[in-house]
Amino acid sequence: MSQAHQKYSKTRLMKLGLSFTQDGPCSDVTPKLMKCRECRMSAAQKMKKGMNIFCRFYAFRRLKYSQKGFLMVGGFCDPEDCGKDDMDLWIPHWKDVEPVLRADEAKYIITLVGDKFCELVTSEQVAKNWGMMKDAKPAWKRAVTGVRELCDQCDTTLFNIHWVCEKCGFVVCLDCFRARKNTPLTDEELDDDDPWLECIKHQHHRPENLMLTQIIPGTALDDLRELIHEIRDKWSIRSNCLCLGKKRSSLGQNGISQLLWNAALELDAKRDRRERDQGRNLSSSLPSSTLHKARDNQRPNMAAEKDSEPSSVSGSTQEPAKSSAPAAPAFGLHTLADVANMQTKLTAGESGEDSPEVDVTTSQETAPTKAFQNSESKDDDSSTNKTDKPPFRSESGGPVKDTKELSNEAIGCKTLRELLTQKAESYDLGRKANAFAPVGGQRKSRLITSTLDEIISTVVEQSIPMVHSPVGRKGQSMHQTPVYDTLIPSLDEPVPRHTLTETSVWFPDVPHSWLCEGRLLRLHDPKNPNNLKLFQEQWKRGMPVLVSGVNKSLNSNLWRPEAFSREFGETENDLVNCRNGNIIPNIPMKKFWDGFEDVPKRLTDEETGDTMLLKLKDWPPGEDFSELLPKRFKDLMQALPLPEYTCRTGKLNLASRLPDFFVRPDLGPKMYNAYGSAAHPSEGTTNLHLDISDAVNVMVYVGIPNTDNEGNSSFDYERDALKAIDEADCDDIMRRRVRETAEKPGALWHIYNAKDAQKIRDFLKKVGEEQGEDSPEDHDPIHDQSWYLDGPLRKRLYQEYGVEGWTIVQCLGDSVFIPGGAPHQVRNLHSCIKVAEDFVSPEHVSHCFRLTQEFRKLSDTHTNHEDKLQIKNIIYHAIKDAVSSLKYYEENVPLDRLSASQ
DSSP: OOHHHHHSOHHHHHHHTOOEEOOSOHHHHOTTSOOOTTTTOOHHHHHHHGGGOOOTTTTTEEEEEOTTSOEEEEEEOOGGGOOHHHHHTTSOOOTTOOOSSOHHHHHHHHHHHHHHHHHHHHHHHHHHHHSOOTTOOOEEOOOOTTOOOBOTTTOOBOOSOEEEOTTTOOEEEHHHHHHHHHSOOOHHHHHHOOSSOOOGGGOOOOGGGSEEEESSOTTHHHHHHHHHHHHHHHTTOOOOOOOTTOOOOSEEETTEEHHHHHHHHHHHHHHHHHHHHTTOOOOOSSOGGGGHHHHHTTSOOOSOOOOOSOOOOOTTTSOTTTSSSOOSOOOOHHHHHHHHHHHHHHHHOOSSSOOOOOOOOOOOOOOSSGGGOOOOOOOTTOHHHHHHSOOEEOTTSSEEOOHHHHHHHHSOOSSHHHHHHSOGGGSOTTTTGGGGOOSSSOOOOOOTTOOHHHHHHHHHTOOOOOOOOSSOOOTTOGGGSOTTOOOOOOTTSOOOOOOHHHHHHHOTTSOEEEETTTTEEEESOTTOTTHHHHHHHHHTTTOOEEEOOGGGGSOGGGGOHHHHHHHHTTOEEEEEETTTOOEEEEEEHHHHHHTSSOGGGSOBOTTTOOBOOEEESSOSOGGGHHHHSHHHHHHHHHHOSSHHHHSTTOTTOGGGGSOTTSOOOOOOOEEEEEOOOTTOTTOOSEEEEOOSSEEEEEEEEEEOOOBOTTOOBHHHHHHHHHHHHHTTTOOHHHHHHHHHSSOOEEEEEEEOOGGGHHHHHHHHHHHHHHTTOOOOTTOOTTTTTOOOOOHHHHHHHHHHHOOOOEEEEEETTOEEEEOTTOOEEEEESSEEEEEEEEEOOGGGHHHHHHHHHHHTTSOTTSTTOSOOSOHHHHHHHHHHHHHHHHHHHHHHSOHHHHHHHO
16 A cells, blocks of 8 residues: 555545555556556466566556546656665665675776776666656656566666656667667558557557656666765776766876866767768767767777776677677777867966866875775876976987977877877887887887877876786786786787796696696686686686586585486476487486486487487576575585685675565576587587576586497597597697596587677678578577587688687586686587586676677577576666675774775
8 A cells, every 4th residue: 555545545635636656456456547568468368478467557657536536547656756665775785784795896896897887877867868858857667576677679677767658558678769769660660560569559659659767766876876986086996987977086087187088078079960960870879979989990990009997888889799898988089189189278378268277186085994095196287297307318318308299299290189090101110219208207119009098198198007017018928917907908908828837926826727728727626715816817808717626526426317317207308309409398307317328228319210419408497406406506506616706695796786676587507418429520519609697517427328239338439539629629738638637528618709709690690691591680690509610610710700719628527617798619528417507797797788788689589588687787786785885894994904804
């Protein structure tokens, strides 16, 4: 019952004309009231839809009594209608509440996820302006426990801003609304084929008739963004967000004053408007200043940016291959040039015009611990500093002109735009290397390959802290890289190759080795508490990791095929023949388990008479694993390596930050049970695909067949497996591992970097066209899982597209960590039982965000179409918890105690 109903009687409500919130399904309130889509469904329709039935107007629509006592619609809830209980779910709590994260964990999450959160808030603000009339307010849809609000068009989880039909409750997300608004359909096109669901009486839904609605109550979203900016300044946390209109004193973009940055963005927006007036077609869901990246990509690449600061790339507006890894924010060189020009004018100070007073110093507020104190900021723009600086000396001993003056006169560039677009061949850079000397440091000879950050610092005259190791970086050696550095490497950075000699110096207490020619980290002790830092060095680069020896912590008796046959042999389940993809329905699992290591007991194909290569399909269901197999679930959870990431309650598993109020995503565990296929090199057990989240896959049992009907022994099967490994591009160390030790190889993995997904997609489309296959727009060769890359295809992929992956042999007890968004395929060499647990790491949130946009474009029948991860909600609550923890430490923990805990 609503508060109005509790406070006033029906007579009083009629007299006062007060409205109250609908507190039940439409049909239960009154039969004459306009019903939502769900309440208008027939019994048969409700039975077909199942558990997703829920009234669209519950706790959302407001009702009131007419003067005659009839119920009628009285509008919808307003964001200001929220109460304390509504706000508590969305706001940080640090008063008298123990923090859920350590200070270093909270900082790590904010560093890696903070920019994506700010991008998310910005997109919400932009979307809010699409449907706002002057002085109008959005409606407020109260979040309901256990209900996941979905877009009716693309099945994406609604985060905050969306649009609702007041008549039937039809809802669309901001992406679907934008797409329809940008490409309006005529009445004839709507009558012919309306992609949106129809309203009552077969009316069409039009964007202009839908009601703007938000889910997060009040101003909680904006308040949290203000808090994260405050936290970043106080705790010296790197940021690279593009939040506009924020009066922040800290250096915003690559050492550039925030006020200068915002002013340049405004000039950028004006430039865009002029170009649109000239007929340029530039449209985006983000402000116009973010559009220059697409335009700059069409120009000659005159300077390579190697900024390794973490940043966010919108998954909905970027090319999949280019947005797969965190890169620098999307802005044009015009913006940087405008910043440089404005800074030059401000520092000159000699023109008769009034200039705005700009504060470029960082905040000097005291942090809770010395470890997190802000470094002292230096005002390089002050005239005092300029006059006090000793002049540079040239090699001949004479004074050298100011860097900016030299760069302008010697090279002939008056602005940053000219500096970056001049052809290097036109100048003798060897003689004029001083033009690229850092402002505040000693003179260095530097070539045109200097990073963009250093060029910017030269023009803007603000030093930028570069991410370098204590000694100069040489090649790609790990020992030259700072340990536990939270920065995500640049997309263009090559995959580093390491040797045990160098990494054992930095990580002497971590037993490890390197496979795949130094590109794959293998951790030898899954329980070693020091694994985390070395793991993160690889993980943040989007590389898979192998952890061995997990079987030593497992109860092997629980994972044997005879144990499963004994407990679940009579249970029927579908089987899949890996040779042709055919599904054999409703087969007692005893027939599968009995043939696991005994080939004569395996099922045969009725048409060909061949022994089928089977795998269990989706057993047990992910949500039922802990209930159906409680002992095995407990055994697996205590054995998983890197529990900070892999456990359901892991501090760096961002999915654990989602409150119980929400429908939790199904992250497993999932079992993968299949026969081996060493003798069939072109037939994979699991075809090429990618997952929206990160995953760890544990090999818990490897079964080698004894004999078969053709007289082959276990020795023959082992020989076939070794031959398959030799032919699968494995390096020498990997091949020696399976021969010279007591390892039991089970499966062969091919994993590719997430940034190469688009190249692989283009390659598969090309091969498909060569074979006469169609490629519908709502299908995807990777997401459809219709390809297995055998040797010839992998060779073509490398030769034609330069894509090289990791070839991994997974032995008994090995755990393979697969980054989210990384295409991968599996081929069982022997019969295997594998168990996988998914998680969401802060390092790969951008991939999750991008894949959510990819999945929403798939067909309605596609298994990956529905957004089950809820990545936007996960990002929000991860940031909320991180901010809460750091605010708690600020106010409640003494400095010495906090320092000792780091």
